[in-house]
Amino acid sequence: MAEFWLDEVRWTEEGLVPVIAQIDQSDRVVMFAWMNRESLKISAETGYAVYWSRSRQKLWRKGEESGHTQKIIDIQLDCDEDVILLKIEQQGGIACHTGRESCFYRSLVDDQWQEKEAVIKDPQSIYDKSK
Amino acid sequence: MAEFWLDEVRWTEEGLVPVIAQIDQSDRVVMFAWMNRESLKISAETGYAVYWSRSRQKLWRKGEESGHTQKIIDIQLDCDEDVILLKIEQQGGIACHTGRESCFYRSLVDDQWQEKEAVIKDPQSIYDKSK
Numbered sequence: 348m349a350e351f352w353l354d355e356v357r358w359t360e361e362g363l364v365p366v367i368a369q370i371d372q373s374d375r376v377v378m379f380a381w382m383n384r385e386s387l388k389i390s391a392e393t394g395y396a397v398y399w400s401r402s403r404q405k406l407w408r409k410g411e412e413s414g415h416t417q418k419i420i421d422i423q424l425d426c427d428e429d430v431i432l433l434k435i436e437q438q439g440g441i442a443c444h445t446g447r448e449s450c451f452y453r454s455l456v457d458d459q460w461q462e463k464e465a466v467i468k469d470p471q472s473i474y475d476k477s478k
Numbered sequence: 479m480a481e482f483w484l485d486e487v488r489w490t491e492e493g494l495v496p497v498i499a500q501i502d503q504s505d506r507v508v509m510f511a512w513m514n515r516e517s518l519k520i521s522a523e524t525g526y527a528v529y530w531s532r533s534r535q536k537l538w539r540k541g542e543e544s545g546h547t548q549k550i551i552d553i554q555l556d557c558d559e560d561v562i563l564l565k566i567e568q569q570g571g572i573a574c575h576t577g578r579e580s581c582f583y584r585s586l587v588d589d590q591w592q593e594k595e596a597v598i599k600d601p602q603s604i605y606d607k608s609k
């Protein structure tokens with residue numbers, strides 16, 4: 348019974364669902380990733396975002412290396428039950444592995460992708476444990 | 479040269495890219511869909527969102543039936559070049575085929591998906607041409 352809500356999600360053939368992460372206070376969209384059933388269940392239970400890494404084929408506890416965890420404020424489901432929207436608080440104010448607040452830091456201007464946002468923190472200092 | 483920006487997008491094996499649509503003024507996320515190269519090109523050229531319907535396997539000119547077109551304010555690309563974020567103006571204030579502003583109208587509360595948003599307009603009156 349308690350997991351009936353997980354059954355209502357329409358998972359892809361690979362057992363995944365796309366997830367949009369949006370800062371709760373500012374409504375800025377900062378990330379897009381995927382979850383499988385286990386990661387969505389853990390996310391809901393713990394209150395912190397856990398994704399499924401398709402490249403590494405394993406659970407990806409967001410922030411486990413960087414410390415930039417995402418506290419979940421709200422979990423939303425779309426009309427077709429096949430997309431999740433997370434309202435989050437972003438620890439450290441950095442969601443992107445490039446050291447920016449958001450992964451969406453480029454806009455199309457004059458047929459070119461132009462960067463519009465500086466790096467907040469050098470990724471090397473985020474991911475290098477010796478620092 | 480003019481289409482070099484399209485080459486920078488990392489399309490899926492099916493030639494698609496996931497797209498998040500967000501209201502420019504309010505920053506509300508209202509929709510998630512897919513584009514292929516042609517639909518992204520047309521979207522950029524015309525300034526109105528054109529998606530790729532995976533179920534119908536054809537171009538989906540958003541609003542062609544409902545009138546609820548999406549005027550594009552900004553096209554953003556993520557750090558991995560495989561997700562698009564559209565900032566839009568939503569004609570009619572309704573992005574969802576259920577007649578709501580947003581497709582994300584349910585939140586997880588006590589292990590249940592709870593609706594939190596009323597229908598603005600009856601879908602029958604949106605899609606029935608005789609009305």
